[in-house]
Amino acid sequence: MRLILAVPLLITLLLAKSFAGQVEVLHYWTSGGEAAALEVLKEQMAESSHQWLDFEVAGGGGENANQQLQARVLKGDPPTAALIKGLDIQRWARLGFLANLNDLAAEQNWANILPTEVANVMKHKGNFVAVPVNVHRVNWLWANSRILNQLNITPPTNWQEFDAAAQKIASAGYQVIALGDQDWQHATLFETLALSVGGPEFYSDVFADHTFNAKNSKILAQVFDRYYQVLQYANLNAVTEWTDATESVISGEAAFQVMGDWAKGEFTNANKQPNNDYFCLPVPGTQEMFLFNIDSFAMFKLKKTKPEDQIAQTALARNIMGEPFQEAFNLNKGSIPVRTDMSLTRFDYCSKFSMNEFLSSSEKGTLLPSIAHGMATTGTIQGYFLERIGELTRNPVSPEKAAKELVKAIRYGQYIIR
Numbered sequence: 001m002r003l004i005l006a007v008p009l010l011i012t013l014l015l016a017k018s019f020a021g022q023v024e025v026l027h028y029w030t031s032g033g034e035a036a037a038l039e040v041l042k043e044q045m046a047e048s049s050h051q052w053l054d055f056e057v058a059g060g061g062g063e064n065a066n067q068q069l070q071a072r073v074l075k076g077d078p079p080t081a082a083l084i085k086g087l088d089i090q091r092w093a094r095l096g097f098l099a100n101l102n103d104l105a106a107e108q109n110w111a112n113i114l115p116t117e118v119a120n121v122m123k124h125k126g127n128f129v130a131v132p133v134n135v136h137r138v139n140w141l142w143a144n145s146r147i148l149n150q151l152n153i154t155p156p157t158n159w160q161e162f163d164a165a166a167q168k169i170a171s172a173g174y175q176v177i178a179l180g181d182q183d184w185q186h187a188t189l190f191e192t193l194a195l196s197v198g199g200p201e202f203y204s205d206v207f208a209d210h211t212f213n214a215k216n217s218k219i220l221a222q223v224f225d226r227y228y229q230v231l232q233y234a235n236l237n238a239v240t241e242w243t244d245a246t247e248s249v250i251s252g253e254a255a256f257q258v259m260g261d262w263a264k265g266e267f268t269n270a271n272k273q274p275n276n277d278y279f280c281l282p283v284p285g286t287q288e289m290f291l292f293n294i295d296s297f298a299m300f301k302l303k304k305t306k307p308e309d310q311i312a313q314t315a316l317a318r319n320i321m322g323e324p325f326q327e328a329f330n331l332n333k334g335s336i337p338v339r340t341d342m343s344l345t346r347f348d349y350c351s352k353f354s355m356n357e358f359l360s361s362s363e364k365g366t367l368l369p370s371i372a373h374g375m376a377t378t379g380t381i382q383g384y385f386l387e388r389i390g391e392l393t394r395n396p397v398s399p400e401k402a403a404k405e406l407v408k409a410i411r412y413g414q415y416i417i418r
């Protein structure tokens, strides 16, 4: 009897072993919340006996990650998967490097469980070439609730209320806004203000379609005006990394941070509860608007000589879209699942709020792609945008001049062919 049971088990184990392949995954998720989220995937792969090779690139999703990826692809040795987002996916697919995931998409019914906005980003010429892991909302204002309560401040919903709150916070000796001194962090703040001051139409005109006219230039100057006012409440010399800025809100040194909800991953990682230890508020003036940032893994075409690695690659993609991963990963990461057919019971107030706003903004036409996080335009234009915002942050000029400079940078990015 025992032998009868043992034989099939042995065969299953041997089969699993012989199909066990390796996945090499390029990513830049190094913070506490990010690493905890990614760990879920590593564990799932280990459970199915596939080996995980970590290709971790320090310094976020900027040029560094891109250069390392290019070097490997040009050598004919791409990783199995890479954390590539937005329009960059199109670039790699156009060059013919990405694998076709349509079979898996059909098996898991991606067409019906993914919102159109998400599915479109993952497709090239109608074929799925990348797998989405989450939807991040960028236009969040994180607030330390103890500071706000102590100073009797109700969460600000417009800039007038924000300015009044800022005065009180500064006079009480706290840092008003925590902001790390990096281009992408400045741009994250800037784009949320552009949405707030200019509205959705202006935002997509300028950052997605790059339509410049007198009216838009005038609004852009108003955005810079607000940006420079908000910057007065920040201390650029205080921190560099976004995680340190988040930490200063968690610890109660600073009252606010404008950051995507990967910041919530840090609050969660520090055992902090929304509405108790901190508040997640839409950036003033962006209620019912949603700047989205979708993280995704693009799957590379692999050499045919190792079928077990291809099996492992499919397993990786299958796991990412599976409910267990979508739930566990996003609980840690601060984002919401990409699947619309999942229960959110285990998610907190901020995630439920985010999901509601995601769905309603999609209907209202106020769901917009983040330019700072590579969703709105090409990597080249995004690069010039980030660089110029960084310069204009460190060396402020008049709002009108700043608006002109930014338009020039975006135009320049449009002319460059890469």
Ligand code: GAL
Residues within 6 Å of the ligand: 028, 029, 034, 060, 061, 136, 262, 293, 294, 295, 373
């Ligand atoms: C974003 C990325 C997030 C988060 C953040 C900070 O661009 O989409 O997942 O990691 O950068 O690293």
